[in-house]
Amino acid sequence: MKLLTNRTRKMDVILIIVGAFIMAVGINLVYEPMDLVTGGFSGLAIIIKYFTKGFIHGGIPIWVSNILLNVPLFLAAFLLKGKKFVGKTLFATAVLSVALYIVPSFDIVYHDLLLASVFGGVIGGIGLGMVFITMASTGGTDMLGMIIHEFIPHYTIAQVIFVIDGAIVLLGAATFGLNKALYSVIAVYITAKVMDGMLEGLKFAKLTYIISDQYEEIAKEIMDKLDRGATGLHATGMYSNDEKKMIFCVVSKKEIIELKNIVGGIDPKAFIIVSDVREVLGEGFIEYKQ
Template sequence: MTKQVFIREAKSYLMLTFALCVATLGWAAFIIPAGIVGGGITGLASTFHFLWGWDVGLVSISINALLVLLAIKLLGFSFGVKSVYCIILFGILLSAFTHSFPKPLTDDTFMATLIGSTLAGTGAGIIFVSGGSTGGTDIIAMIINKYKNISLGRLLLLCDIFIISTGYIVFHNIEIVMYGFITMAIFGYAVDMVITGNKQTVQLFIISTKYKEISENIISRTEKGCTILDGVGAYTGESKKVLMVISKKRTSAVLFRIIKDIDPEAFVTMGTVSGVYGKGFDQIKV
């Protein structure tokens, strides 16, 4: 291993450790002591903790270990060292932190939900970006998906709904269940924000008779590339030129200003794209 590779891997593990601490703080200092059952394996471990006092971290490691072994047997998965590291360290930190915070750091249940799920989601997002994983219900969903023709997204949602609903068995309180669903929603949003963040990219299609002038201004004023496509109007049968532009969402306003200045009658569509790979954007990831 070269020095450069070693430094890169060391930074990656430091980032993973930091992210795991952030995620654990959200669960152990806010969500769990507030009596909220969140989604995922950590939420399931929390249910066992509320029912029988079992250690959240130990239960989390045990369930994930069983799922990993089952996935290897049924799906032939090869789990990376980083994922194993995250699963074990997350469980250890959960055990330590839950004993350190017998009560939430805020007396307001809604604030505990908001702060806890934001921290947990932010930590999870950083873990994903850094190439790690804490295991969880995605393994269950993939196993079920192998034998049943149900989409992974729907299976993950059903798993989380089932786990959060167990909060009613523990507390017999529908409000706790609703706090669990709020936790799931904020957690997912925080993960998406960390993963996409300022990298959120949009794709514009511009139809205008002044396409050449618009494309020249986009290239010269924004230093962005621009592709000219051939199009045909289905109703009129007329040939048209269509401009395709890829841009960061935060800079799309500049493009609209250029278009409006040159051709206020231009037809423009803008859509969010989940990934753009190539020169000037992300590298292709496998």
């Protein structure tokens, strides 16, 4: 158990570092050169840098603003989320600030606003998703979104951040113009979708109900070949009034094809219902965290 815990912590550290540097690439190589304010404290930092160029050479660096803006949120997060969350988030914020300092700022999309909004949104979503998988945050509106999510859990974290970032995008519109703000909205939307897909998509599975007179043989093959459990449910045909047994089984997305082949090979007349499952906890899927 100790080795598993240590390995998990190491993986979290790797995910946070890689995710933070991916985010820095999107900010310094896509958003800042194009004056795209896509929300977050990095977006506010871009605006701050623009307005401070008049009295500070080059303006206040983004990485400096990123650190200073996060201080109040860390205090609130410590009270609401606890020491463990703040510890991870503090580390992630520090790594992002270092990454913003290290990664050079230049235009890699050659002044193409559409390419910047799409490419930047994908990069940002991947980076945020990698950090959020560890249950940490890079600070800023990411952390603010996770804090607000505690009070309105019926909205996803991505949806909350989308609203907050929208307000920052409006501020960017007043600074850099409506045209760039509209492209920023595209980037924010793509970021939210990519991040949501990473957080939720990794948990997808397939739920199957199988109705067949040869249920015993089918269940045995599923357990032997797929190493998945199968549960027999009593069912009654409403037309024939015959008693039947229906197999209930949950498999991963990549196993659903083999399951269909197993059922079809035993009983071509079997009735199969397949549906998506958002999340499965238990042996063979996502294990409970102690």
